[in-house]
Amino acid sequence: xxxxxxxxxxxxxxxxxxxxxxxxxxxxxxxxxxxxxxxxxxxxxxxxxxxxxxxxxxxxxxxxxxxxxxxxxxxxxxxxxxxxxxxxxxxxxxxxxxxxxxxxxxxxxxxxxxxxxxxxxxxxxxxxxxxxxxxxxxxxxxxxxxxxxxxxxxxxxxxxxxxxxxxxxxxxxxxxxxxxxxxxxxxxxxxxxxxxxxxxxxxxxxxxxxxxxxxxxxxxxxxxxxxxxxxxxxxxxxxxxxxxxxxxxxxxxxxxxxxxxxxxxxxxxxxxxxxxxxxxxxxxxxxxxxxxxxxxxxxxxxxxxxxxxxxxxxxxxxxxxxxxxxxxxxxxxxxxxxx
Amino acid sequence: xxxxxxxxxxxxxxxxxxxxxxxxxxxxxxxxxxxxxxxxxxxxxxxxxxxxxxxxxxxxxxxxxxxxxxxxxxxxxxxxxxxxxxxxxxxxxxxxxxxxxxxxxxxxxxxxxxxxxxxxxxxxxxxxxxxxxxxxxxxxxxxxxxxxxxxxxxxxxxxxxxxxxxxxxxxxxxxxxxxxxxxxxxxxxxxxxxxxxxxxxxxxxxxxxxxxxxxxxxxxxxxxxxxxxxxxxxxxxxxxxxxxxxxxxxxxxxxxxxxxxxxxxxxxxxxxxxxxxxxxxxxxxxxxxxx
Numbered sequence: 001x002x003x004x005x006x007x008x009x010x011x012x013x014x015x016x017x018x019x020x021x022x023x024x025x026x027x028x029x030x031x032x033x034x035x036x037x038x039x040x041x042x043x044x045x046x047x048x049x050x051x052x053x054x055x056x057x058x059x060x061x062x063x064x065x066x067x068x069x070x071x072x073x074x075x076x077x078x079x080x081x082x083x084x085x086x087x088x089x090x091x092x093x094x095x096x097x098x099x100x101x102x103x104x105x106x107x108x109x110x111x112x113x114x115x116x117x118x119x120x121x122x123x124x125x126x127x128x129x130x131x132x133x134x135x136x137x138x139x140x141x142x143x144x145x146x147x148x149x150x151x152x153x154x155x156x157x158x159x160x161x162x163x164x165x166x167x168x169x170x171x172x173x174x175x176x177x178x179x180x181x182x183x184x185x186x187x188x189x190x191x192x193x194x195x196x197x198x199x200x201x202x203x204x205x206x207x208x209x210x211x212x213x214x215x216x217x218x219x220x221x222x223x224x225x226x227x228x229x230x231x232x233x234x235x236x237x238x239x240x241x242x243x244x245x246x247x248x249x250x251x252x253x254x255x256x257x258x259x260x261x262x263x264x265x266x267x268x269x270x271x272x273x274x275x276x277x278x279x280x281x282x283x284x285x286x287x288x289x290x291x292x293x294x295x296x297x298x299x300x301x302x303x304x305x306x307x308x309x310x311x312x313x314x315x316x317x318x319x320x321x322x323x324x325x326x327x328x329x330x331x332x333x334x335x336x337x338x339x
Numbered sequence: 340x341x342x343x344x345x346x347x348x349x350x351x352x353x354x355x356x357x358x359x360x361x362x363x364x365x366x367x368x369x370x371x372x373x374x375x376x377x378x379x380x381x382x383x384x385x386x387x388x389x390x391x392x393x394x395x396x397x398x399x400x401x402x403x404x405x406x407x408x409x410x411x412x413x414x415x416x417x418x419x420x421x422x423x424x425x426x427x428x429x430x431x432x433x434x435x436x437x438x439x440x441x442x443x444x445x446x447x448x449x450x451x452x453x454x455x456x457x458x459x460x461x462x463x464x465x466x467x468x469x470x471x472x473x474x475x476x477x478x479x480x481x482x483x484x485x486x487x488x489x490x491x492x493x494x495x496x497x498x499x500x501x502x503x504x505x506x507x508x509x510x511x512x513x514x515x516x517x518x519x520x521x522x523x524x525x526x527x528x529x530x531x532x533x534x535x536x537x538x539x540x541x542x543x544x545x546x547x548x549x550x551x552x553x554x555x556x557x558x559x560x561x562x563x564x565x566x567x568x569x570x571x572x573x574x575x576x577x578x579x580x581x582x583x584x585x586x587x588x589x590x591x592x593x594x595x596x597x598x599x600x601x602x603x604x605x606x607x608x609x610x611x612x613x614x615x616x617x618x619x620x621x622x623x624x625x626x627x628x629x630x
Contacts, residue, residue: 020469148603276476310481
């Protein structure tokens, strides 16, 4: 079947990128300052024991061999051991990933719920106040550093108004973590039927999610507006109007469905920004996700953890782009991948 | 005939066109004025600052804005206005240096790939794809962690993550003109490939590049400030907007808003200026692309 072949071709295209990502992350790992052998040998080590440790770690081998070792470790899910937590990096990342994903996905959802209607409204009423509001929001959104937005929101909603809980993590200490099923506190607390904890987790989530959403609002709204404008001025809309379809049918049935394709593509790029901004937002709100893990590791010069984080983020992003491209083929049969 | 009856309008001079765009869009004019202000602060900041940005005064710590200290003082009693002004130079230097590096490297790589094509092109495209496969801020974190935590490495990391945008732009612009009549004519009159590329084809890529530069400057400032916010690159007590916001973040929960607000606003203002400037430049370069 043609479509299946297209999809497998797209998956094949992702392979060189994954290889490139692994090579870059290997180079970054080997460029680390300091000699890991000296570190692991301990304070009382002499020349001989350091050389022994170096041989054990495989660091005396030529670089290509070391690269093979690195790939072998990766294949078994071994990203090294974190110096600060003493745990394997893979375990640390896996434990903290749900917190980051919960925050990122909520933010993206929130931002789509606001940005897409805003973009549609701006496109249907060019040069109205909605359009101007959209433009102001877009320009402000891309100019505000996320960490600064977060701090402003904390000041207004926590200090001045007292509406938000203190910006310290996923759940106030008066609540007990819900039994872990998915790792998403919102879902887990519903599964446990614990509405009080659900509300508590939601309250903690609102401010960081809004901070991230404000940042991602701009590109989505901008793209929706542009895509809707071009869809609305196309021939098939004119035909649909001439055929006497209602404005509502034309707008949502014809124009929006066609405009969604470029918007979905933009979502991939937005996700890249979000993963980066996540690091800053998690730091501001003391959110126990992988971003704040990486920041703590950076401060403690715990480089294995940082590199594991960079690699994990890159692989996540490659996988996401793959999914978006495949979705795209499924939604729009006209799309083919250029050979 | 038609020339005699209706003479073609005199070709609009570049300056006239810029003046027209500025009159038409006052926002761009404002952006240019704010840009001029930033430049003045960057060059003469240390002379304009009312206090020494590093002088601490424990008896006047964490004072709200007053006539003595317009922006208040921080936890060590340092004058925030002075620190915000002095930081302009460092922040602009980091972003301008990073953007200049990626501009130069991206132009050379993109021009070579676009002009000669072949395996150079294929190799470069794969490398750029790989860079773009990383969430860019995260890659910058990784690079700084690997190369060492210094201001120079912040510049290099920012340059590397911006490189693909320039290289791709130049590659596309050069590629479509590779076999254009004027390029072939220049080649036929005995110019070397390198000369044709550098003097005849590449200048055509400059207008869209300038737009990209302006948009990227804002982004580079955000990136550098973000890195120093999480403790990379610039070290205290150096005055830098990102690190000042980070210092102020500790006091926001107890209500000392001015420590974080003013450096943050400076940051927003600078990025805002470059973004508006980029939009304005785009109008000048290509009015059709207005959105």
